[in-house]
Amino acid sequence: MSKVVEGLLYSEDHEWVSIEGDIATVGITDYAQDELGEVVYVELPQENSDFESGEEVSEIESVKADSAVYCPVSGTVIETNSELEAKPELINQDCYKAWIFRMRLSSQPEDLLDAKAYSEFLKTLK
Amino acid sequence: MEKLLNELSINGRRAYRFPDLDVEAHKAIDPSLLRQGSLDLPQMAEVDVVRHYARLSRLAYGVDDGFYPLGSCTMKYNPKLNEALSHLEGFTELHPLADAEHSQGSLKILYETVDMLCKVTGMDQGTLQPCAGAHGEYTGLKLIRAYHLRRNDSKRSVMLIPSSAHGTNPASASVNGFETVAVASDERGLVDLKDLESKLSDNVAGIMLTNPNTLGLFELDIRRIADMVHACGGLLYYDGANMNAIMGFGRPGDMGFDVMHLNLHKTFSTPHGGGGPGSGAVLVKQALAPFLPVPVAAKGLKGYSLDWDRPQSIGKVSGFWGNFLVIVRAYAYLLSMGSDGLREASAMATINANYMARCISAFFPIAYPGLCKHEFVLSLAAFKEETGCSALDVAKALLDKGYHPPTMYFPSLVHEALMIEPTETESRETLDGFIEALKCIHDKAYSNPEELHSSPATTVIGRPDEAEAAKRAKVNWL
Numbered sequence: 001m002s003k004v005v006e007g008l009l010y011s012e013d014h015e016w017v018s019i020e021g022d023i024a025t026v027g028i029t030d031y032a033q034d035e036l037g038e039v040v041y042v043e044l045p046q047e048n049s050d051f052e053s054g055e056e057v058s059e060i061e062s063v064k065a066d067s068a069v070y071c072p073v074s075g076t077v078i079e080t081n082s083e084l085e086a087k088p089e090l091i092n093q094d095c096y097k098a099w100i101f102r103m104r105l106s107s108q109p110e111d112l113l114d115a116k117a118y119s120e121f122l123k124t125l126k
Numbered sequence: 127m128e129k130l131l132n133e134l135s136i137n138g139r140r141a142y143r144f145p146d147l148d149v150e151a152h153k154a155i156d157p158s159l160l161r162q163g164s165l166d167l168p169q170m171a172e173v174d175v176v177r178h179y180a181r182l183s184r185l186a187y188g189v190d191d192g193f194y195p196l197g198s199c200t201m202k203y204n205p206k207l208n209e210a211l212s213h214l215e216g217f218t219e220l221h222p223l224a225d226a227e228h229s230q231g232s233l234k235i236l237y238e239t240v241d242m243l244c245k246v247t248g249m250d251q252g253t254l255q256p257c258a259g260a261h262g263e264y265t266g267l268k269l270i271r272a273y274h275l276r277r278n279d280s281k282r283s284v285m286l287i288p289s290s291a292h293g294t295n296p297a298s299a300s301v302n303g304f305e306t307v308a309v310a311s312d313e314r315g316l317v318d319l320k321d322l323e324s325k326l327s328d329n330v331a332g333i334m335l336t337n338p339n340t341l342g343l344f345e346l347d348i349r350r351i352a353d354m355v356h357a358c359g360g361l362l363y364y365d366g367a368n369m370n371a372i373m374g375f376g377r378p379g380d381m382g383f384d385v386m387h388l389n390l391h392k393t394f395s396t397p398h399g400g401g402g403p404g405s406g407a408v409l410v411k412q413a414l415a416p417f418l419p420v421p422v423a424a425k426g427l428k429g430y431s432l433d434w435d436r437p438q439s440i441g442k443v444s445g446f447w448g449n450f451l452v453i454v455r456a457y458a459y460l461l462s463m464g465s466d467g468l469r470e471a472s473a474m475a476t477i478n479a480n481y482m483a484r485c486i487s488a489f490f491p492i493a494y495p496g497l498c499k500h501e502f503v504l505s506l507a508a509f510k511e512e513t514g515c516s517a518l519d520v521a522k523a524l525l526d527k528g529y530h531p532p533t534m535y536f537p538s539l540v541h542e543a544l545m546i547e548p549t550e551t552e553s554r555e556t557l558d559g560f561i562e563a564l565k566c567i568h569d570k571a572y573s574n575p576e577e578l579h580s581s582p583a584t585t586v587i588g589r590p591d592e593a594e595a596a597k598r599a600k601v602n603w604l
Binding site: 066 | 293534535538541592593596597
């Protein structure tokens with residue numbers, strides 16, 4: 001059973017978002033990392049670049065596949081987790097700690113799920 | 127494990143010693159340009175080099191060793207007749223720059239191979255230069271670009287690619303400078319027409335499709351898709367990787383495709399894997415013919431020639447005329463099969479796949495049930511949930527049973543996918559043997575999952591560290 005953390009928000013593309021004020025921290029969920037298998041490379045987005053919600057913001061390569069990370073919110077990238085460049089496996093070890101990037105929100109997020117709704121959504125995928 | 131040549135090297139050991147120079151050394155090259163010291167190459171006796179490669183060859187596995195059901199790769203048997211004909215001296219000793227007068231037989235083969243492939247596919251002209259499937263895709267997409275630019279239509283930057291496509295499709299489009307946009311699959315596993323409609327515009331250069339698609343399903347709406355894409359000014363590219371399902375039954379040219387490639391190393395029985403080398407013949411409709419790579423083998427009153435006078439050509443896409451001896455093998459296959467034989471091959475490939483799918487579905491579910499074409503995809507998601515054993519574990523366990531595993535984790539829209547393509551050249555006994563082995567592994571997962579996790583036990587290398595290899599690839603000896 002995939003781990004879902006209370007208090008975070010989720011997208012149906014399997015990104016998690018933690019929001020404090022107008023800053024959002026984004027990573028991928030346990031379901032996503034389990035589906036991907038061992039992560040071998042994380043392409044980090046350019047800092048100071050703008051993304052709309054739903055746009056492709058980063059790419060994650062695993063031994064199984066190359067997958068896009070879709071931006072779950074709209075805003076400007078202010079920081080990326082450069083630790084992932086040398087240690088992409090951190091995503092497999094603890095995906096809710098291994099954040100990928102932080103954004104300054106340009107608008108309030110819409111259509112994100114809470115932990116309960118995301119857990120329900122995962123059940124529909126079986 | 128077999129050591130590398132560098133590890134087997136002993137200083138001073140060698141195969142041959144040349145006699146000392148007893149004439150004055152040639153001094154035409156400026157000494158400052160000459161290498162000082164020796165080449166850093168392994169030093170070995172000939173017999174030890176031969177034994178090294180003989181040992182490695184016994185560790186390899188190919189279609190001559192056993193069943194190789196690698197989905198989407200059509201690992202059919204390579205008839206030895208093709209080998210014998212391609213080894214004829216008239217082919218092997220011919221210089222690629224010999225004039226047309228002295229190479230009529232070889233030029234005839236180039237001309238007639240394109241002609242026969244056009245008949246099989248319903249296309250008009252073609253080139254045999256591309257050396258593999260993705261090289262064919264690259265060439266075909268260049269032709270699409272040249273076509274639009276010739277019509278002063280320079281804004282077409284988007285290539286549409288269904289979610290079930292081969293990974294090479296978006297890669298080839300991207301290398302060609304197109305922006306790739308994915309088209310969703312619907313619940314049937316086919317192109318979602320509504321999603322396609324929403325992505326069509328006058329920025330669309332074309333769409334790349336495989337038919338049957340990578341789920342082994344025939345795109346039933348192909349004529350409608352062709353009309354929709356053509357109506358917005360785009361072209362249709364056919365990825366011929368799955369041509370083995372439809373020869374003699376359906377032709378991409380009749381479905382509305384404008385340009386396509388064939389993998390001669392899949393459908394036309396030339397060697398596949400281990401470097402082949404391959405051949406990605408590209409075929410086009412008349413409207414794209416002016417842009418084909420030069421030269422094109424032509425037939426005229428004075429016999430066969432290479433036509434270089436094609437001012438709108440995209441240029442050459444490989445050295446000389448492609449992998450010629452591979453083309454000879456495909457030519458031999460085409461002639462020995464004939465049109466009836468090709469049709470029968472596709473029929474048998476499809477019957478074999480459906481027979482296996484039906485038998486295996488008794489214990490592993492088929493991702494999209496119903497009739498398939500030449501291949502089918504299993505989903506082991508529920509099996510993994512129940513036993514903790516993954517598609518990877520099953521694939522590894524198959525190695526111990528003496529089989530090459532099927533394609534894993536592709537297409538990516540199926541969870542824990544195993545993709546099986548038996549081809550027409552396998553007997554009922556071979557298929558039954560594989561089904562039995564798969565069933566045995568399935569049952570083992572419920573009784574002793576640990577054994578699957580630790581398989582394979584019989585191969586030299588069991589589970590290489592794929593993540594480490596991708597993260598920190600070490601490809602140099604030094």
